């Protein structure tokens with residue numbers, strides 16, 4: 001028997017699985033096997049798994065809902081930890097603390113049920129609070145950092161609270177994308193509001209998502225970040241003849257618009273396709289491989305670069321490449 005596996009299991013004190021196909025866990029339904037695979041049911045499991053993986057020098061990767069990742073066809077040659085720690089605790093003064101493994105939509109529903117404003121914009125975003133915090137997930141004018149006040153993290157072997165000001169949040173960005181901090185839980189400060197109005201807003205957002213996004217196919221949501229207009233690219237961007245004025249005013253071009261201009265909607269490689277419904281979604285139309293998706297992403301990046309001189313950046317994260 002594998003010595004690493006034996007040691008890991010005895011240190012964690014729980015079963016660690018081997019050769020688990022990750023396609024089953026990713027929203028893309030793509031991904032090869034994880035050499036070792038552990039589901040953390042609570043924060044104690046999570047911290048133990050990471051502590052002992054480090055001690056045994058086993059490469060590890062934490063996944064929440066696996067809704068923002070492309071996992072390689074070769075899988076991951078180390079330990080995949082799925083974070084299912086899911087406590088949500090309401091405190092006084094409209095504060096709520098959610099485990100990083102809590103489902104974001106569940107947090108939205110629970111806060112709205114208490115008539116608390118601040119997270120309703122996140123309705124329909126799959127995945128966990130931890131994944132959303134790392135990527136500073138956003139939609140419909142909101143982003144996770146808006147109401148976040150701090151995160152309990154593990155850095156090295158130390159666990160402590162990192163205040164929002166030290167989380168370096170930006171557009172789909174945070175300090176956690178640039179270091180190996182593990183987010184354990186996240187605290188939000190919300191406001192009292194009207195429950196029925198919030199529930200209606202959620203209904204409206206979910207309907208709009210169904211209307212505009214190809215939710216009937218597996219995907220990882222938007223593949224590329226939108227493009228911000230600043231002094232480094234403004235001159236080049238102003239030369240795009242048919243650029244809608246409002247993009248210049250808002251200083252932001254949706255990546256989907258650029259892809260649409262290049263007639264790439266519906267383009268497929270193998271089982272991966274640029275959605276007809278939303279050009280920033282790559283969908284798995286059946287048996288797509290990570291390699292198909294990579295080729296499609298490369299094609300889009302090349303065409304956008306050649307035509308507009310703009311470098312699209314991925315919003316999704318690559319695992320096992």
Ligand SMILES: Cc1cc2nc3c(=O)[nH]c(=O)nc-3n(C[C@H](O)[C@H](O)[C@H](O)COP(=O)(O)OP(=O)(O)OC[C@H]3O[C@@H](n4cnc5c(N)ncnc54)[C@H](O)[C@@H]3O)c2cc1C
Pocket residue numbers: 027061062063064065066067068069083100101124125126127128129130131132133134135136137138139176181182183184213215219220221222317
């Ligand atoms: C249909 C669809 C719609 C979507 N719509 C949106 C949208 O509107 N806005 C948006 O921003 N995103 C959207 N997404 C993308 C995705 O759902 C979000 O980015 C989500 O917040 C990712 O959370 P997750 O738990 O699935 O992260 P995962 O995919 O599991 O992980 C993403 C990254 O976060 C890291 N991570 C996960 N947990 C932790 C932790 N506890 N500590 C440190 N790092 C961690 C992982 O290691 C990985 O690098 C959409 C995706 C889909 C499939």
